[in-house]
Amino acid sequence: MADAEVDIAQLTEDQQLALQQFTAVTDQETKDAIPLLQRCQWNVQIAIARFFDGEPAEDPIAAAATSGSDIPAPQDTRRQETLLNGFTSSPRSSTSSRRRVDPAPRIVPQPESQVTTQAPLILTIFFTPFSIIYSLLSKYFRFIGYLFPFVPRFWGRLTASNINSPASRRTTSGRRPLNPRDTAARFIREFDEEYGSHNLPFFENAYAQAFDLAKKNLQFLLVILVSPEHDETASFIRETLLSQEVVDFIRNPENNIILWAGNVQDSEAYQVSASLNCTKFPFAGLIVHTPQVSSTAMGVATRITGPTPPAQFISKLRKAMAAHSEPLNRVRAQRTEQQATRSIRQQQDSAYERSLAQDRERARKKKEEAERKAKEEREALEREQAKALYAQNLEQWRKWRACRISEEPGPEQKDVVRISLRMPSAERVVRKFAAGAHIEELYAFVECYEILQSGEVSEKSREPLGFEHEYKFQLVSPVPREVYELKAGGTIKERIGRSGNLIVERTEVESEDEDEDEK
Known part of the structure; x- marks a missing residue:
């Protein structure tokens, strides 16, 4: 293996x-x-x-x-119920004390697309004599089968391979073939109309669906097959199936019973009766998972045929259920253990995924933090470089502009303006300017005052390329307060007059304070 x-x-x-x-x-x-x-x-x-x-x-x-080699294929060693071994037992059955359980096959419902429709009225009238003859012969053979039960059983095994053939799908009752779900609904509706309201929990779907559900959930599948042609059907349903103790037994959740019923005049119920070797009606069969036979097998735990008192009906069901309770409990415990193992594995996988997600999140945050710091350092370096370049260009511009400032007018010149400037360093500077000089000349003098004082003025100084100079101060008259802005233009005499006391106020102080706060 x-x-x-x-x-x-x-x-x-x-x-x-x-x-x-x-x-x-x-x-x-x-x-x-x-x-x-x-x-x-x-x-x-x-x-x-x-x-x-x-x-x-x-x-x-x-x-x-x-x-x-050409060895014949092995025969199925499961015991077959025939007329011969009904009287003799095989060596295998004699050596085993375990109770035999007949296999319960799974009947696949006929697809809805393959459901046949009724024949036209003309053909129905034409074949009516043949239908009557066939009905009489079938009733005769059913009577023979009732007298000699082994004959239908033997015949059913000979023709078991033809159950699913198209010929076997014909109905003799004139009932319209429907899909399994509709067939189950029709049976329940007819049951309600015939016997009134009840509390039986019929499974309203195909036999295969109930079979699969019972196998999956380890439940008992109780199959009820009835034939309206039998006189004992009505008494069995009224006195046994609809009795309060049977209804309570079936509805008891502790018994785990799925109830499926069908009329053998319907194709699906007929196939189920043939596969379960049903020879007498009404018929009740209890189907259960049989792990002692195979891990996937379903078997018939007990068969109840003919009219049965309610107490005896419940006793047989309870006895069959008790005989299979221990194997089912073992399978349930095994499935519970597997489910617990699967749950633990899922929890471990979930915890691993959460831990992996946390690690990824930490790695992502660490990467983002490193990128943020690198970006800040790069931006700080760029600011320092820009600041150094600006300072260099500003110094070069001051030297260039200082050599172009006009010299102070002498005593012989009468049309002059006398300006008293208070520098940011609190130093008082008094200088004369030509009356026709532009106001920008006064700003340039203040900007280049340190260069003029240091004597570093050189005619070889050049204006820095691509540098746009901006004065970061303004000249203000204290009393009355008046700001002499450079953008207003004009000459010194026109803006200030013959003389004036001015204060140099820096305009970049606020921006420098904001930069310090951000740092």
């Missing part, structure tokens, strides 16, 4: 796709699904069929692959 613990990464793309399709349909664990797919040669349809119908005792595919 292949190793169950196979790394999914080692599977091919087709095998991974087959595994994904199989687990999506069956909801089985990966470690259990891979061995079943390997035994089925990675055929998804065969694996799904074996999951729902159960695997044979020996895998014919594996036997044929390993033998390499």
Whole structure:
């Protein structure tokens, strides 16, 4: 047998796709699904069929692959109920004390697109005589089967392979074929009309859906099959099925019972009756998961045929349920443990993902902080470089402008303006300017005063390229206060008069204070 613990990464793309399709349909664990797919040669349809119908005792595919010779295919070792072994037991059954459980196949409902429609009226009238003859013959054979029960059973096994054939889908009651959901709804509606209101929790869907639900949730599937042609059907339903103790037993949540019922005149219910070897009506069968036979098998725990008192009906169901409670409890405990392991693994994965997300967030913040610091350092360096370049250009401009300031007028010149300037250093400077000099000459004198005092004036000084000088101070007359702005233009005499006392006020002080606050 292949190793169950196979790394999914080692599977091919087709095998991974087959595994994904199989687990999506069956909801089985990966470690259990891979061995079943390997035994089925990675055929998804065969694996799904074996999951729902159960695997044979020996895998014919594996036997044929390993033998390499013309050895006949192994026979199914599950005991078959026939007329012969009804009186004799096989060696296997004699050596085993375990109670035999008949397999319960999964009946796939007919697709709605394949549901046949009623024949036209003309053909119905034409075939009416044949239908009457067929109905009489069928009733006769049913009567023979009632007298000799082994005959229908033997005949049913001979014709079991033809159950799903198109010929078997014909109905003799004139009922219109519907899809499984509508068929179940029609049965419930007719049941309500016939027997009145009730509290039976009928499953309103296909038999396959109820089968899968019971297998998935480890519940008991109680199948009720009735035939309106039998006289005991009405008494069984009124006296047994609708009795209060039976209804309470079925509705009890602790019993985990799914109730599905059908009329054998419908195609799906007829197929179910044939697959469950039903020979007498009314029929009740309890289907349950049988882990002692196979990990995916479903079996018939008990059969109740014919009219049965309510107490006996409940007693048989309770006895069959008790016989399968221990295996089901083991499977439930195993699934609970698997679910707990899966939950722990998910929590660990979630915690790992959260830790990984936190690490990523810390790394992102650390990276952003490093980028922010680098950007600040780069901007600070750029500001320092710009500041140094501006200071250099300003110094060069002052030297260039200082050599172009007109000399102070001498005593012989009469049309002059006498200006008294109070510098930012509190120094008092008095100088004469030509009356026709532009107001900018006065600003340039204040800007270049230190250069003029130091004697570093040189005719070789050049104006810095691309530098736009801006005066960062203004000249103000204290009393009355008046600002002599440079942009207003005009000569010194026109703006100030023959004389004036001016104060040099810096305008960049506020911006320097703001820069210090930001630092």
